[in-house]
Amino acid sequence: MLDRLLEDERIVFDGISATSAGAMNAVVTAHGLTLGGRLGAREALEDFWRRISQAALLSPLQPSFFDRIAHNHAMEASPAFVFFDLMTRLLSPYQFNPLNHNPLRDVLEDSVDFDALRRCNLVKLFICATNVRTGKVKIFENRELTPSAVLASGCLPFLFQAVEIDGESYWDGGYMGNPAIYPLIYSCDSRDVVVVHINPIERDTVPRTATEILNRLNEISFNSSLMREMRAIAFVSKLIDDGEVCSGRLRRVLMHSIDADDFMKSLGVARKLNADWEFLTHLRDMGRAQADRWLAENFDRIGEASTIDIRAKYL
Numbered sequence: 001m002l003d004r005l006l007e008d009e010r011i012v013f014d015g016i017s018a019t020s021a022g023a024m025n026a027v028v029t030a031h032g033l034t035l036g037g038r039l040g041a042r043e044a045l046e047d048f049w050r051r052i053s054q055a056a057l058l059s060p061l062q063p064s065f066f067d068r069i070a071h072n073h074a075m076e077a078s079p080a081f082v083f084f085d086l087m088t089r090l091l092s093p094y095q096f097n098p099l100n101h102n103p104l105r106d107v108l109e110d111s112v113d114f115d116a117l118r119r120c121n122l123v124k125l126f127i128c129a130t131n132v133r134t135g136k137v138k139i140f141e142n143r144e145l146t147p148s149a150v151l152a153s154g155c156l157p158f159l160f161q162a163v164e165i166d167g168e169s170y171w172d173g174g175y176m177g178n179p180a181i182y183p184l185i186y187s188c189d190s191r192d193v194v195v196v197h198i199n200p201i202e203r204d205t206v207p208r209t210a211t212e213i214l215n216r217l218n219e220i221s222f223n224s225s226l227m228r229e230m231r232a233i234a235f236v237s238k239l240i241d242d243g244e245v246c247s248g249r250l251r252r253v254l255m256h257s258i259d260a261d262d263f264m265k266s267l268g269v270a271r272k273l274n275a276d277w278e279f280l281t282h283l284r285d286m287g288r289a290q291a292d293r294w295l296a297e298n299f300d301r302i303g304e305a306s307t308i309d310i311r312a313k314y315l
Helices: 002-007 021-055 079-090 103-111 114-118 147-153 182-187 210-241 261-265 269-273 277-301 310-314
Strands: 015-018 067-069 074-076 124-131 137-141 163-165 168-172 192-196 254-258
Touching: 002 021, 002 277, 015 021, 015 182, 021 103, 021 114, 021 124, 021 147, 021 277, 103 147, 124 147, 124 182, 137 147, 147 163, 147 168, 210 269, 210 310, 254 277
Parallel strands: 015 124, 192 254
Antiparallel strands: 067 074, 124 137, 124 168, 163 168
């Protein structure tokens, strides 16, 4: 999606609020924009994910250990995945990874100039993490960004030890802001907010296996913070529409969304650990196609009106 929007010079990024893998995309995008404009950002994103794919080659959970379903790139869980999944239920990352090795740190440090990123004023960044002690959302802005801040945003507690920053411990931001919308409302000039969905909001079937149940619980919990913020945005929009507030007292936010729910729902649970380059580029191309479709259908309404019915989609 980012690759396609960066290609369109009519689109300008005022701010990006992001969590987990989205946080990595956000900092890499800003890094690329700083060094080489739109083309630099697209090249930086491709370079980053290629590095991720290369770093994952030694993992026993990669596609060579799976039976891939060719027509949609879905994967059935292999014995290796089942064993790893069971291990994360029985042992904490403090036990099965006592040295706290995280290859993502090396990839981030090799891919992003964080000193330059902290000085970046081309796009405002809001990277979300969850404070383990307080349960509150933590937003890291440009001047605070470090590799640790980005890793904190993507720290899944069953896979990684909590990331410590300034005496506080953090887990994945998805639990409290996936992504957080309010920093964009408070800190950006643009009224248009585009939400990119990678976790399906709805599923047609009830999960049956333990892995499927946990996956669906994660999807619901990771979407819950977004649903709450959308309820607040819908409430304020109704107040404005009903004339309950004076003109100018509250700003109307124009909401948009890009998703590929039908495709994402077709993928097996194990695909979340798949960093095979062919699979990653397939996801990229799917995102490009969805963004292209959204631009064709909705560009003329940007700045004028929301292109989604918040109540129908989120409430």
